[in-house]
Amino acid sequence: MKASDRKRLLREMIFYRRFEERCFEAYMERKIGGFLHLYPGQEAVATGVLERARTGHDYVITGYRDHVHAMKAGAPPREVMAELYGKETGSSRGRGGSMHIFDPTVNFMGGYALVGQPFPLAAGLALACQHKGTDQIAICFLGDGANNQGTFHETMNMASLWKLPVLFVCENNLYAIGTRINRSTAVTDQYKRVCGYNIPSSQHDGQDIDVVMEAAEKAIDHVRSGNGPYFIEFMTYRFRGHSMSDSGAYRSKAEEREWAQRDPILILSNKLKTEGVVTDEDIKAMEQEIDDEIENDIIKFAEESPEPRVEDLTKYVLDDNPDPRWIGPLQNSEA
Amino acid sequence: MAELAYWEAIRRAHDEELANDPMVIAMGEDIGVAGGTYKATLGLYEKYGEKRIIDTPISENSYTGIGIGASMAGMRPIIEIMSINFALLALDTIINAAAKIRYMSGGRVQCPIVIRTPGGTAHQLAAQHSARLARVFMSTAGLRVVTPRGPLDAYGMLKSAVRCNDPVIVIEHEQMYNLRGEVPDEETFRPLEGAEIVRRGSDITLIGYNYSVHLCLAAAERLAADGVQAEVIDLRALKPLDRETIRRSVEKTHRVVIAEEDEAPVGVGAEIMAIINEDCFFALDAQPIRIHAADVPVPYNATLEKAAIPDADDVYQGALKVLGKI
Numbered sequence: 001m002k003a004s005d006r007k008r009l010l011r012e013m014i015f016y017r018r019f020e021e022r023c024f025e026a027y028m029e030r031k032i033g034g035f036l037h038l039y040p041g042q043e044a045v046a047t048g049v050l051e052r053a054r055t056g057h058d059y060v061i062t063g064y065r066d067h068v069h070a071m072k073a074g075a076p077p078r079e080v081m082a083e084l085y086g087k088e089t090g091s092s093r094g095r096g097g098s099m100h101i102f103d104p105t106v107n108f109m110g111g112y113a114l115v116g117q118p119f120p121l122a123a124g125l126a127l128a129c130q131h132k133g134t135d136q137i138a139i140c141f142l143g144d145g146a147n148n149q150g151t152f153h154e155t156m157n158m159a160s161l162w163k164l165p166v167l168f169v170c171e172n173n174l175y176a177i178g179t180r181i182n183r184s185t186a187v188t189d190q191y192k193r194v195c196g197y198n199i200p201s202s203q204h205d206g207q208d209i210d211v212v213m214e215a216a217e218k219a220i221d222h223v224r225s226g227n228g229p230y231f232i233e234f235m236t237y238r239f240r241g242h243s244m245s246d247s248g249a250y251r252s253k254a255e256e257r258e259w260a261q262r263d264p265i266l267i268l269s270n271k272l273k274t275e276g277v278v279t280d281e282d283i284k285a286m287e288q289e290i291d292d293e294i295e296n297d298i299i300k301f302a303e304e305s306p307e308p309r310v311e312d313l314t315k316y317v318l319d320d321n322p323d324p325r326w327i328g329p330l331q332n333s334e335a
Numbered sequence: 336m337a338e339l340a341y342w343e344a345i346r347r348a349h350d351e352e353l354a355n356d357p358m359v360i361a362m363g364e365d366i367g368v369a370g371g372t373y374k375a376t377l378g379l380y381e382k383y384g385e386k387r388i389i390d391t392p393i394s395e396n397s398y399t400g401i402g403i404g405a406s407m408a409g410m411r412p413i414i415e416i417m418s419i420n421f422a423l424l425a426l427d428t429i430i431n432a433a434a435k436i437r438y439m440s441g442g443r444v445q446c447p448i449v450i451r452t453p454g455g456t457a458h459q460l461a462a463q464h465s466a467r468l469a470r471v472f473m474s475t476a477g478l479r480v481v482t483p484r485g486p487l488d489a490y491g492m493l494k495s496a497v498r499c500n501d502p503v504i505v506i507e508h509e510q511m512y513n514l515r516g517e518v519p520d521e522e523t524f525r526p527l528e529g530a531e532i533v534r535r536g537s538d539i540t541l542i543g544y545n546y547s548v549h550l551c552l553a554a555a556e557r558l559a560a561d562g563v564q565a566e567v568i569d570l571r572a573l574k575p576l577d578r579e580t581i582r583r584s585v586e587k588t589h590r591v592v593i594a595e596e597d598e599a600p601v602g603v604g605a606e607i608m609a610i611i612n613e614d615c616f617f618a619l620d621a622q623p624i625r626i627h628a629a630d631v632p633v634p635y636n637a638t639l640e641k642a643a644i645p646d647a648d649d650v651y652q653g654a655l656k657v658l659g660k661i
Contacts (some may be wrong), residue, residue, distance in 0.1 A: 153394060
């Protein structure tokens, strides 16, 4: 990979980190409501995998920690922030919020709050790709906690049986909300759990984006070549709580400090500094530029965008322009 | 005009829609090689192949979810869930996903999926194969719910459901698959909205849906012999519900019996009762009543089962009560 591209990836990851941290501030200011699940610590996974996908072409779907996946898939950051602000200009017109970012113009098919629900939806997107005979694949990002749902096993079975072009990306951050993986899961290596379904799988460091990209490239090639699904596990860690109301009482400060050394931004920036691609000054300038963009463009857009109109409350429940040939209503002849 | 069995009408709708649009597929347990538990897809596996008539494992929540995911990418899956009791396993993907995706994406993603499933009691199928559950779906925003009472609607509403851009739940009935009725030879679409007045009358309104329409019609025959002209309304669609046809009829007859095979609490009849209160309370000459199932898990024993489920005589007796004749 060219030095300029790796520098761009560093900038992207810093952007995602600052974006999420700005969300935290906006939440504390009560500009953002509801539940908010932030991504710091795990940036290399979504950034690295989707760098190797054909974003805008492949389908991408994930759980509720979805801002970064949406943006790397191609959703405009302004629209994602406007969605968090509940505005009409948001990705989901203010109807979805943080956990339900959608942008079908780039085939980002949503964030979902039901843990494990995206497994079958992803397989369905893949079924459509297979049926239409396109070279698209579906990429499903979920955490380790999702693998204890029935949908995991049901979907792995069908995805393998029907050789669906779907890549399952497991972001193993060791905790299902506040329960450590060894306390919830009999087999803690997640990649081993799909062996029973004949799905090839592997486990990798999720903090080093170079490792992520190399592994993702192989997995994506496998899926796109018509060999059926692949399950890839990345070991990662979220630096913040599960959501904003998380006390963090379930994990030790020592563990958090240890993982802070494995910060994906730190790892890539150290490599690029060693290689002479960037300097500390470059990174500082990058951060400043990003903060300016977030404040003066993204936040400004979200702040200034209009609220949805109350008159539109029931819009989007059903098709707002249905074809009367199918819908009717039935006319009873007057007797 | 041919006379078809209910199952043949559903099969014909599948066949025509599969032929019309390559994006239409059918999915479900035993629908392919085995020909379908109710023969609704008989012969279609041979005609359209395993990629379009998909036999699924027994994984209701996830195969329904796969259908929903495929519909988000432009396909038009028709999902068969063998019994509405098993649809409970798929409620997460139906209610939390299919019903909400259009709304929570701000109208940007739609799920044009059809889920067919039979409810109702048959012959001693016992508690876990006899649920009706229409009320579960009719209380969910974002779904359309239809309840075809005979072959014409079973055919024409299924075709409309496939073409419609919303998720549609088609509730069939265990005891109606062999019911015969006329279906036009030419392609016909029946609308997904609007109640149907299936018998005109001026003395009392009998309201049913799905199988209970037949109980209302049988009761109306007996009432006619007594000199009472009953109007029978088939709701056809439980969501959205046609309030206007109910109001007009009640304003004409002033008396109402609602017949449902479901249990009463928080049910279809309760909703109709509320609508009558809200829309035409002062048109009433007598208290409306509901004829409904006993509030018990459906028993296996035939005598107990019969006691638990309303029949045409219950509707007839209910009508006499509302008419002040008993």
